[in-house]
Amino acid sequence: MDHTADSKDFLAEDLLCPACITTYVDPISLSCSHSFCKVCIHKVFADQKQEGSIYRCPVCLAESEEYPVLTRNFQLFSIVENFKSSQKIKSVESRIPCNYCLDDQSVAVKTCITCEVSLCQQHLDRHTNRSHVMVEPTLSIADRKCPVHDKLIEFYCENDQSTVCVTCYIAGSHKCHNILTLKEAHSKHNGVLTHTISALQDSEVGLQRDRDELQKALRMVKKNSENLSASLKHLKANIISQVQNQFQSILDVIVSSEHQVTSTIENLTKQMKEKQAEAMNTLQELEKLKDQSDDLIFVKRFQTVQDQTKKQNLKVDTLQVLDVKIDQQTVQAIEYQTSYYINEINQILQQVQSSVTTQTRDVVRSVDGDYSSQDFQVQSADDMQIWDGKTFDDDGDYRSQDFQVQSVSSMQNGRPRRQGFGDLVDDHSYSQSFQPHSGIARNRNGALKQRQSVEHGWYEICTQSTFTRRRRKMMN
Numbered sequence: 001m002d003h004t005a006d007s008k009d010f011l012a013e014d015l016l017c018p019a020c021i022t023t024y025v026d027p028i029s030l031s032c033s034h035s036f037c038k039v040c041i042h043k044v045f046a047d048q049k050q051e052g053s054i055y056r057c058p059v060c061l062a063e064s065e066e067y068p069v070l071t072r073n074f075q076l077f078s079i080v081e082n083f084k085s086s087q088k089i090k091s092v093e094s095r096i097p098c099n100y101c102l103d104d105q106s107v108a109v110k111t112c113i114t115c116e117v118s119l120c121q122q123h124l125d126r127h128t129n130r131s132h133v134m135v136e137p138t139l140s141i142a143d144r145k146c147p148v149h150d151k152l153i154e155f156y157c158e159n160d161q162s163t164v165c166v167t168c169y170i171a172g173s174h175k176c177h178n179i180l181t182l183k184e185a186h187s188k189h190n191g192v193l194t195h196t197i198s199a200l201q202d203s204e205v206g207l208q209r210d211r212d213e214l215q216k217a218l219r220m221v222k223k224n225s226e227n228l229s230a231s232l233k234h235l236k237a238n239i240i241s242q243v244q245n246q247f248q249s250i251l252d253v254i255v256s257s258e259h260q261v262t263s264t265i266e267n268l269t270k271q272m273k274e275k276q277a278e279a280m281n282t283l284q285e286l287e288k289l290k291d292q293s294d295d296l297i298f299v300k301r302f303q304t305v306q307d308q309t310k311k312q313n314l315k316v317d318t319l320q321v322l323d324v325k326i327d328q329q330t331v332q333a334i335e336y337q338t339s340y341y342i343n344e345i346n347q348i349l350q351q352v353q354s355s356v357t358t359q360t361r362d363v364v365r366s367v368d369g370d371y372s373s374q375d376f377q378v379q380s381a382d383d384m385q386i387w388d389g390k391t392f393d394d395d396g397d398y399r400s401q402d403f404q405v406q407s408v409s410s411m412q413n414g415r416p417r418r419q420g421f422g423d424l425v426d427d428h429s430y431s432q433s434f435q436p437h438s439g440i441a442r443n444r445n446g447a448l449k450q451r452q453s454v455e456h457g458w459y460e461i462c463t464q465s466t467f468t469r470r471r472r473k474m475m476n
Contacts, residue, residue, distance in 0.1 A: 156185035
């Protein structure tokens with residue numbers, strides 16, 4: 001049974017992404033330790049967000065209300081890349097024949113660099129008693145020989161950072177150089193590589209943490225925007241509603257008064273019409289009586305008509321409607337009061353606007369080496385304002401922009417606090433013109449802003465109202 005082939009098959013199965021069922025591409029790990037392709041897990045979470053559900057791990061269904069923390073799995077990435085490389089090499093080198101087989105050439109399992117031949121398992125068993133250099137089956141034997149002396153490359157020159165043969169080492173151009181065996185060089189470089197991978201992993205974790213913080217900040221900004229917008233819309237609707245209700249109340253009074261006066265006028269008009277009709281009837285009877293030529297009838301009817309006329313009441317109440325207008329003084333008073341209250345509202349809204357515009361803080365974060373967690377910020381004395389200002393570029397050079405920084409809180413007896421660096425600062429490290437209240441840069445813990453450069457062994461101290469650069473060799 002070929003146990004190696006079985007183990008390769010099991011390894012290939014373990015290197016499959018649960019989402020796409022193919023070999024991992026840029027593997028990412030969740031907090032539950034399950035890993036996925038970077039593209040796959042982002043697509044899964046995007047679909048879950050679109051559906052409005054909470055975020056779940058596709059494997060164990062671990063839930064998270066916020067966007068899960070994604071960490072690049074460098075170890076798994078390295079395993080996948082090595083596996084892919086070995087598979088490519090196997091696919092080519094598995095067809096290399098044994099040079100000692102004459103008839104049916106078996107597949108070679110090793111290549112002897114010393115003899116420059118490839119050997120199957122049977123011939124390899126006869127060859128193992130020799131002190132020769134054996135490697136995995138390969139066709140590129142020439143790459144393992146010195147192009148100058150045509151000898152096997154067995155050493156590494158640290159001075160020239162190149163691989164050399166024994167002749168180069170003893171009598172060639174690399175004589176008296178610092179020489180290591182390939183095994184020693186491999187071990188040394190592997191240690192450096194391990195440290196580099198560890199540093200990159202730490203930096204990646206720091207960057208991922210910063211990205212998560214930015215995502216959290218983005219959600220906070222959206223939440224703030226939604227809450228403030230809803231509150232202001234409600235406030236606006238409430239103010240408009242109160243004004244509209246007040247105006248509507250006045251309009252209702254005007255309309256009610258109009259209806260009441262109109263009804264009174266209509267009643268008076270009706271009474272006048274009735275009185276007018278009664279007067280017309282009496283007038284007609286008087287005119288008929290006037291035309292009567294019979295004296296007896298005239299005299300008899302005259303007294304009757306005269307009594308009826310005296311009994312008639314033709315008086316009607318009248319009504320005078322005044323011309324009602326809003327005088328200019330009243331209009332100006334209303335406009336003044338409105339302007340006053342609008343100004344009061346504006347002042348309150350400006351406070352809200354100020355809180356929105358200052359909801360972010362500029363943070364200068366270093367993510368190189370072991371200082372990935374150090375971040376610094378410069379803010380006003382009342383903690384209400386952040387100023388953009390001097391920073392250091394990637395080469396550690398000082399940028400020329402000046403700014404004012406926070407004072408007092410990071411001072412101790414008129415001098416900046418020293419924290420975490422031991423007694424590295426003497427009395428001559430600061431400018432004599434430095435004032436206790438002129439301001440210094442500080443980090444979020446209130447400590448003096450100090451920047452270390454591990455590569456060059458220097459630290460830098462920023463003091464005064466505008467930063468003054470101080471460079472001093474670090475002590476062990």
